Amino acid sequence: MTSPKLTPAQPLPPSTPDLTRQRRIRPGRPRAAAAIGTYLFLVAGFLLTVSPFVLSLMTAIKTPGQFASEPALSLPSPVTGENFLQLFSDDRNFWAPIAVTAQVVVVIVVGQLGFSVLAGYAFARIEFRLRDALFWVYLATLMVPQVVTIIPLYTVLSQLGLRNTFWALVLPFVFGSPYAIFLLREYFRFIPEDLISAARLDGAGTLRILWSIVLPLSRPILATLTIITVVSHWNNFLWPLIITSGRTWQTVTVATAGLQSQYNGNWTLVMAATTVAFAPLLVLFAVFQKNIISSIAITGFK
Amino acid sequence: MASKRARREAGIGYLLLAPSLFGILAFLIFPILVVIWLSLNSWNLLSPAKFVGLENFVRVFQDTAFLRSMTVTVLFVLLVIPLQTALGLFSATLLTRGLPGSGFFRVIYVIPWICAPLALGVVWKWIFAPTGGALNAVLGTNTSWLTDPALALPAVAAVSIWSQVGYVTLFFMAGLSAIPAQILDAARIDGSGPWQTFWLVKLPLLRPTMFFVLVTGIISSFQAFDSIYALTPNGGPQGTTDVIATRIYGEAFQSFNLGRASVMALVLFVLLVAVTLIQQLYFRKRITYDLS
8 A cells, every 4th residue: 555665664854955955065165186086986976876777778779699799898789779679579569568557657646646635635624533543543554564465465356356457456556655645634734724714715615625725735745746656656566576477467577577587698688678667767857857856855755 | 503514524524534544444454464364374375274373483483494584684784774874975975065066966876766676686687697797797707696695695785775875865965954054164163174073063963864764774675675586586596685575475475375474574564663663762862953
C-alpha cells in the first residue's frame, strides 16, 4: 500500500529550506587554490556519477560484433540502432512491458492521489469522532515495510485468482498511501478557513469545495506527490517480479531483469533495455529537475 | 439543527475516508495478520497449509543460511551507511561554498537516485563483468568482481553507495544552509579555522539532519533487494551477498517455504521497528539551537 520507495516510519526531514535558492554560507571569495581543489572533487564526482550511464549508452549503440572484438571502452563505430530494433522486434517486443508499466503508473497515480486527497481532506478539515484514532492507525502503518507484506499479499491475491493480472499490479497501491495522506493533511490544514466557510455559505458542498478551492491551492504538493508516485512505480521491481509470471504482465524492470538472465553476455542488447528503462525518468528529470529535487527534500521519499 | 449538521458532516468524513481505510485494512493491516498466521503454518502453496506451532521459528533460528544472511545484512549496512554518509556530507560541504556551477553538480549527483535500482544493478553487472566489462578495461585487471567471495559484498555495497550519495548530499545541503550565518560569523570572529568550525560548530548543528539520514538509510539498507538481485542472483558466491531480503525471496518464492519465509519477514519487521523506536526516542529529546 505504501509506495515501494517509501521507507517505513520515515521521520520528516528535520529541515527543508528551499534548496533551489542556496544562500552562500561564507561571504567573500574563497581563495583560488581552495576553489580549484573543490572543483577537482566536484568534477571527479561528476565523472563517477555520469560514466556508468554514458558507458551503457555507448554499449547499447555498438554492434555485437564490435563489442565482442574490441575493448569495452572503444567508441561505437559504426553507431547502430540494431540493438534497439532487436529489443522492439516482434520476438522480444519490449513495447509490451512499456505499455503495461505506463498503464500501471497512470492507474496508481490517479487512484492513489485521488483517494489520498479525500482522506487528507477528511483528516484536515472535517470533524468526526474517530478522526484522531484513525489518523493514528494510518501513521502506524508507515512502519510496515514492504518486505513484510509481500508474502501475505502474494498468498491472498493468489487465492483470489488474481495472480498474474493487471489488478494484482495495482490493487495494493491504488487506494491511497498513508504517507501521501499525511503530507496532504499537513498541507490542507494551512488553507485559510475563511475561504472554505465563504464557499459553504454560497452553498457549495464538500466535493465542490475540494475541487474548486482546495485542489487549485494545493498544486505544489500535488505535483510533488505525482512525481514521487510516477518514479516509485515506474521503478518498482519486487512486487511485479513476484506477482507476475510470463510475458503478458511483465513491467519494464521485470522484463529488463529477465532479458539480462536470459541473454547473459549479450550486453549490447541488455544495455539497450536499461537505456529504455532509464529514458522516461531521465527526460522527466531534465524537465522538472527543480521540482524533483525539492520534492525529495520535502518528502524524504526513497 | 446543529447536531444534524454535525452528524451529516461526520458522515461525509467517513465517506471520504472509506476508500483509503479499505486499502489500509486490506493491504497493510490484514497482511500482517496473515503473515503471523503463515509463520505458524507449514505451507508450500500446493498442499494445504498445516499448523506447526512455533516449529518454523525454531527452524529459522537454526538455519545457517538465514543466520548468515543476518551477518551479511549487518556487514552490508556497516559498509554502506558510514561511507555514503561521509561522502554525502563531504560533497554537501563542497556544494555549499557558493561556487558557481554548484547547482549543476547537485542536479547531476541526484540522477542515479531517480533511476530504477534494478536497471542500475544490471548496468553495474556489465561494468563488473570479467570479460568485456568496463571496470577491468579501465583498471587493466582481470578480476571477477562479483563471483569472488571476498569482493562480491564490497562491490554490491559500492553500487548502493554510488546510487545514494546524491540523495544524502541533498539533505546535508539543506542542513548546512539552515545554519544561521550569525553562528558562523561568531565562530570566525572567535578565531575558529574552517576545520575547527566544521567539527565544533557545523557538525553538532547538523545533528538532526545526521540522524534523519542515518535512520532512513539504515531502514532502507536493511531491506535492500533490487540492485543486489540484479548483481548477484541466488545469494552471490557462497551466499556472501545473500542479505535478508534476498533470503526471504529465496525461501518464499524459490524454495516455497512460505511459513519459514514469514518468520524471517517478521524478524526483519521487529528489527526495523526497533530502529524506528530508537529514532523516536532520540527525536523527542533532540537539542534545538534557538537563536531568538
